[in-house]
């Protein structure tokens with residue numbers, strides 16, 4: 297992780313925005329969540345009142361120019377639908393609705409795309425992007441519909457989007473659908489990242505239908521029948537780097553300016569939209585937000601899997617849960633995406649790919665900058681590696697319980713990661729067990745039997761050297777005690793992450809209409825830092841079961 301970064305540069309002055317705040321930060325609510333949807337309203341007016349819409353009203357696949365959105369209604373499933381899961385936290389704390397609302401017919405109709413809240417005009421967004429490093433031209437929401445924006449009791453605006461809800465003008469060769477398998481994964485993982493404290497889109501609900509959807513999961517001609525599903529997901533904004541790239545590519549510069557001004561005005565309140573340097577400030581925020589986001593992925597071993605520019609949010613939140621994976625045994629070459637033959641999106645390369653994507657954003661912004669601003673923007677990008685590495689180090693120091701700054705901290709972190717790489721020790725559980733073990737136990741190499749990850753790590757002959765250095769470093773923590781260290785470390789080192797085998801186990805049951813493990817994982821992953829008996833019994837902190845040792849995740853969704 298440490299060696300693959302490009303050389304660092306100077307750090308630009310930065311105003312950090314990003315507020316995908318966790319609900320934990322909310323003050324206690326004064327009003328009760330609504331028990332009916334009767335007066336609950338959604339609208340897309342705040343988008344389409346400002347940003348141009350495709351003049352063609354018909355829903356057919358086409359090249360679209362000079363607009364940001366197409367008006368297009370979701371296509372309801374033909375068969376019956378079933379509500380598989382709901383996030384109570386999203387429903388109550390963000391959307392101000394009582395859980396009882398999710399039991400109503402109307403709710404299921406809304407979250408499956410069968411009905412639209414009266415007055416709200418559903419939209420598909422036009423965007424482009426670089427996929428695997430190559431310009432892909434027009435992409436757009438080919439199976440997603442923004443069904444409205446909700447303004448909650450804090451005045452926050454949240455965009456509600458269905459994924460898997462039917463064809464749009466941007467569907468290209470696709471069927472507009474998503475399958476249950478990938479929808480379970482997106483539903484669980486986006487919520488899991490939120491509870492790990494990582495900025496992300498959230499998921500309100502997961503609906504499955506009996507509609508047939510045909511997929512070739514491993515692109516080997518083995519086509520199988522699956523079931524269509526829809527996730528209702530929410531974000532403050534769904535705009536991506538690709539949202540700007542398409543406008544730059546087609547020379548739609550007035551529209552580019554308009555969209556940028558809109559994004560800044562709506563989502564970057566610290567930037568004055570009249571300031572001639574606003575695009576520089578915006579770039580600076582996106583650069584730091586992206587650096588922080590990727591560092592936080594690394595801190596929990598999360599590999600996004602498809603870091604294309606159309607999957608990189610302008611708000612630096614995690615979006616598009618495709619063939620993502622949480623790394624199990626530590627390996628910087630870990631690639632969750634089976635179709636990424638060149639390993640472009642391996643976990644150890646995510647920070648570099650972030651730089652590539654930010655450079656694509658820079659190329660777009662350069663069209664609107666004067667020569668002096670262009671120079672400054674280039675310097676901002678040069679500062680990205682430093683920002684990334686600083687955040688990475690902060691997070692890994694916290695994972696090791698280190699306070700203050702010591703000369704050898706980099707070495708201590710790199711040394712441990714190297715030991716983990718050599719032994720293939722489990723990433724999540726190594727850090728967790730280091731959080732749970734006492735210094736006295738470590739000193740005596742008295743590793744409790746159930747600490748299987750540390751046991752693996754200890755097989756490396758240099759383990760004892762590392763422990764000696766680590767214990768020495770812990771001594772230099774000011775005003776600390778071992779119990780305080782352990783408490784700190786257990787609050788940042790999760791015991792449970794959504795490993796592929798867990799998601800797969802839940803998916804296999806869900807395909808048989810048994811949603812119990814989806815619900816169990818949903819519950820467990822809301823408290824990833826707390827030891828839970830149900831989760832222990834399910835083996836979620838145990839070594840990967842044998843059946844899942846060579847599990848591969850399909851990229852087709």
Ligand SMILES: Nc1ncnc2c1ncn2[C@@H]1O[C@H](COP(=O)(O)OP(=O)(O)OP(=O)(O)O)[C@@H](O)[C@H]1O
Pocket residue numbers: 435436437438439440459466467468469470471472473474602606607615616617618853
């Ligand atoms: N089955 C499908 N039908 C139509 N379009 C699709 C389908 N699958 C993917 N696409 C489109 O292909 C592009 C890239 O796909 P990708 O899987 O990265 O996106 P996605 O997961 O559908 O969307 P998002 O990034 O919003 O989560 C997007 O424009 C997406 O809308």
